[in-house]
Amino acid sequence: MQPLTLAILGLISAIVAVVHFVKLFRQMNDPNGMPGPTQIPYLGRIHDLPIQFMWLKFKEWADKYGQQGFYRTSMLGAEFVVVTEEKVAEDLLVKRAKYNSDRPVIRSLFDSKSTHGSMEYLPLMGHNQYWARQRKLSHAYLTEATKAHYYGVMYFEVKRWMVRLLENPDDFQNSLEDMSSKVMCQLTWDDPSLSEYCTKSAWGLLTQMSPAGPITNVLTPLWHLPFFMNPWKIKERKRHDEQQAWWMERLLTCREKLANGELRPCWTRQFLEKTSLKTNISGDYEASSVIGMLALVGIFTVVGPMSYWLVCMVHNPKWQEAVQREVDQVCGGRMPTLEDAPRLPILRACIKETMRWKPNVPTGVAHETEADDHYQGYFIPKGTRILPLDWAFLRNPVKYPDPENFRPERWLEPGWPTYQEPLTQYPTIKGLTSFGWGQRQCLGMSLTQDELIVGCGALAWLFNLKPKRDPATGQELPVPLDKSNSLLIIKPDPFQMAFEPRSEGRKMEAIKLWEEAEKNDRLKREQWLRNAREGKPNVVNETKVPQPTVEKVPSPTPTVAVPTILSNRSSEEVVEQQNTNGINGINGQGSGLAACGLVGKTVEDLTKEKAVRIKMVRLNSSESI
Numbered sequence: 001m002q003p004l005t006l007a008i009l010g011l012i013s014a015i016v017a018v019v020h021f022v023k024l025f026r027q028m029n030d031p032n033g034m035p036g037p038t039q040i041p042y043l044g045r046i047h048d049l050p051i052q053f054m055w056l057k058f059k060e061w062a063d064k065y066g067q068q069g070f071y072r073t074s075m076l077g078a079e080f081v082v083v084t085e086e087k088v089a090e091d092l093l094v095k096r097a098k099y100n101s102d103r104p105v106i107r108s109l110f111d112s113k114s115t116h117g118s119m120e121y122l123p124l125m126g127h128n129q130y131w132a133r134q135r136k137l138s139h140a141y142l143t144e145a146t147k148a149h150y151y152g153v154m155y156f157e158v159k160r161w162m163v164r165l166l167e168n169p170d171d172f173q174n175s176l177e178d179m180s181s182k183v184m185c186q187l188t189w190d191d192p193s194l195s196e197y198c199t200k201s202a203w204g205l206l207t208q209m210s211p212a213g214p215i216t217n218v219l220t221p222l223w224h225l226p227f228f229m230n231p232w233k234i235k236e237r238k239r240h241d242e243q244q245a246w247w248m249e250r251l252l253t254c255r256e257k258l259a260n261g262e263l264r265p266c267w268t269r270q271f272l273e274k275t276s277l278k279t280n281i282s283g284d285y286e287a288s289s290v291i292g293m294l295a296l297v298g299i300f301t302v303v304g305p306m307s308y309w310l311v312c313m314v315h316n317p318k319w320q321e322a323v324q325r326e327v328d329q330v331c332g333g334r335m336p337t338l339e340d341a342p343r344l345p346i347l348r349a350c351i352k353e354t355m356r357w358k359p360n361v362p363t364g365v366a367h368e369t370e371a372d373d374h375y376q377g378y379f380i381p382k383g384t385r386i387l388p389l390d391w392a393f394l395r396n397p398v399k400y401p402d403p404e405n406f407r408p409e410r411w412l413e414p415g416w417p418t419y420q421e422p423l424t425q426y427p428t429i430k431g432l433t434s435f436g437w438g439q440r441q442c443l444g445m446s447l448t449q450d451e452l453i454v455g456c457g458a459l460a461w462l463f464n465l466k467p468k469r470d471p472a473t474g475q476e477l478p479v480p481l482d483k484s485n486s487l488l489i490i491k492p493d494p495f496q497m498a499f500e501p502r503s504e505g506r507k508m509e510a511i512k513l514w515e516e517a518e519k520n521d522r523l524k525r526e527q528w529l530r531n532a533r534e535g536k537p538n539v540v541n542e543t544k545v546p547q548p549t550v551e552k553v554p555s556p557t558p559t560v561a562v563p564t565i566l567s568n569r570s571s572e573e574v575v576e577q578q579n580t581n582g583i584n585g586i587n588g589q590g591s592g593l594a595a596c597g598l599v600g601k602t603v604e605d606l607t608k609e610k611a612v613r614i615k616m617v618r619l620n621s622s623e624s625i
């Protein structure tokens with residue numbers, strides 16, 4: 001071909017490309033289309049969406065383009081509607097859940113949606129038959145465990161954690177992860193010794209599925225390189241196969257133990273003995289996956305808020321004192337249990353505020369639309385990803401005035417938009433936007449709430465959580481508020497802090513509690529094995545620990561005085577004050593403390609005044625402590 005012909009062809013191609021690009025650019029940035037940042041054809045906004053702290057950029061765009069509670073963007077051809085107001089999430093993900101409950105593909109996992117029948121990762125599955133049956137099974141197991149107060153496993157593991165904190169406080173992040181993992185390994189396979197591997201396995205999957213994980217989750221075309229020259233696929237094949245083999249090994253080990261009469265109650269036993277006969281779970285592979293996934297999903301989800309609890313308490317010593325005082329009053333010097341939860345509104349408020357202030361899934365989890373749709377006059381094509389941006393919901397200044405600060409009183413004082421009664425039931429983290437929406441809403445809300453109540457309650461009972469001092473300079477070491485990883489489920493970066501036992505007595509009590517619990521557990525396990533070997537029946541103790549009766553509490557009637565949490569008085573003085581007011585105080589007969597109130601003033605005001613304020617609150621006469 002002649003050079004001139006070549007040049008002309010080149011020029012024509014360039015003109016066609018430019019025209020096409022301009023046309024596409026105009027199409028993508030139609031002034032009548034859904035608002036959002038300017039889109040570049042093919043790239044979308046991939047160039048300026050940071051992988052680290054992605055939610056902050058999404059929020060920045062929300063402030064600019066999200067006046068209607070949503071905006072659009074795109075990344076390498078994937079269309080997004082980012083939802084920034086709860087009302088819109090309700091409309092799109094709850095009311096239209098029928099066709100907005102699918103999941104986007106996660107590129108760096110094999111068959112993440114189980115479109116091709118892999119049946120492995122329930123939370124990531126498409127809106128398909130595997131998801132439906134696995135969700136049903138998971139829901140049933142979690143509900144039963146919740147009703148049975150987790151068969152005592154949570155108390156046991158929290159006691160172990162307290163002693164590990166006493167022995168090696170500097171290792172608190174590891175021991176926290178291990179505690180959370182042990183709870184899940186016990187519930188799943190009745191074997192806390194599996195926790196270390198399980199935590200590693202959970203971390204591997206979490207990293208692999210997060211945009212901030214392998215580059216192939218963002219630059220998706222790289223995933224399609226041939227296997228032999230694709231380091232990401234080779235690595236993932238290994239991770240995946242090991243995880244699946246481990247899950248299967250767990251199931252097979254449990255089956256063998258069950259045959260020998262050695263398996264104590266756990267979800268796998270429940271599956272092998274009961275569910276497998278009635279369910280449409282397809283067989284061992286699927287069963288080992290759904291159960292294994294349940295174990296994994298409950299680790300870092302709980303570690304996040306529990307770690308942020310530590311951060312929040314160190315930064316807000318007044319609230320820490322308030323929680324300690326409440327725990328002391330209500331529990332009379334013992335470690336709190338779930339039975340106490342209705343009478344611990346300040347503890348629950350601080351937990352909820354921790355999750356609001358430092359959400360651990362800040363971007364939210366995307367749903368994918370299964371049909372073309374229109375919303376508020378805008379077209380939403382099938383296959384669009386709807387991202388409920390939790391960071392934006394939880395920083396909405398109308399619902400959460402002063403959103404950038406830790407203000408647990410927003411859950412305790414009438415006058416705040418989020419205040420709800422009765423305080424025996426509210427605040428509760430159940431239903432918080434962080435747990436997602438509609439048919440895909442999280443199944444672990446109760447487990448999370450309960451583990452946080454038991455874990456954070458125990459911390460308040462035993463420790464003063466404080467900044468650590470540099471041994472050389474004596475200066476307090478900073479506990480950063482804004483340093484975390486950027487995975488889908490986040491946790492603070494490693495930091496240092498001090499765990500000071502509140503008294504020698506409490507310390508000794510914690511050690512004693514753990515020694516007793518451990519001994520009891522050992523004896524029970526030994527007895528179980530002995531019975532199995534001798535062919536004696538092992539009685540499965542199915543007795544359910546009664547649930548706190550919060551749901552059944554009728555409208556409160558009489559009123560009693562309850563002290564503000566920010567009083568500087570000791571627990572004893574507070575009880576005294578209540579009794580002299582002619583009411584049944586914490587230790588009173590026949591009535592229960594329904595609520596604590598904090599009306600009107602800010603923490604700072606109250607702290608300055610060092611005032612003792614009494615608020616009249618309603619008490620349900622039918623409740624007893």
Ligand code: HEM
Pocket residue numbers: 122123124125135138294297298299301302304305360361364365366367434435436437438439440441442443444445447448
């Ligand atoms: C702070 C703790 C937790 C947070 C913030 C959280 C958040 C979420 C979110 C955002 C989703 C997706 C919802 C949606 O797509 O709209 C989800 C799903 C799920 N969560 Fe949680 N979660 C937590 C704890 C747990 C725990 C402890 C468990 C179980 C032990 C659990 C089990 C699940 C399951 C099985 C799903 C999948 C539901 C489905 O796809 O249908 N979560 N969670």
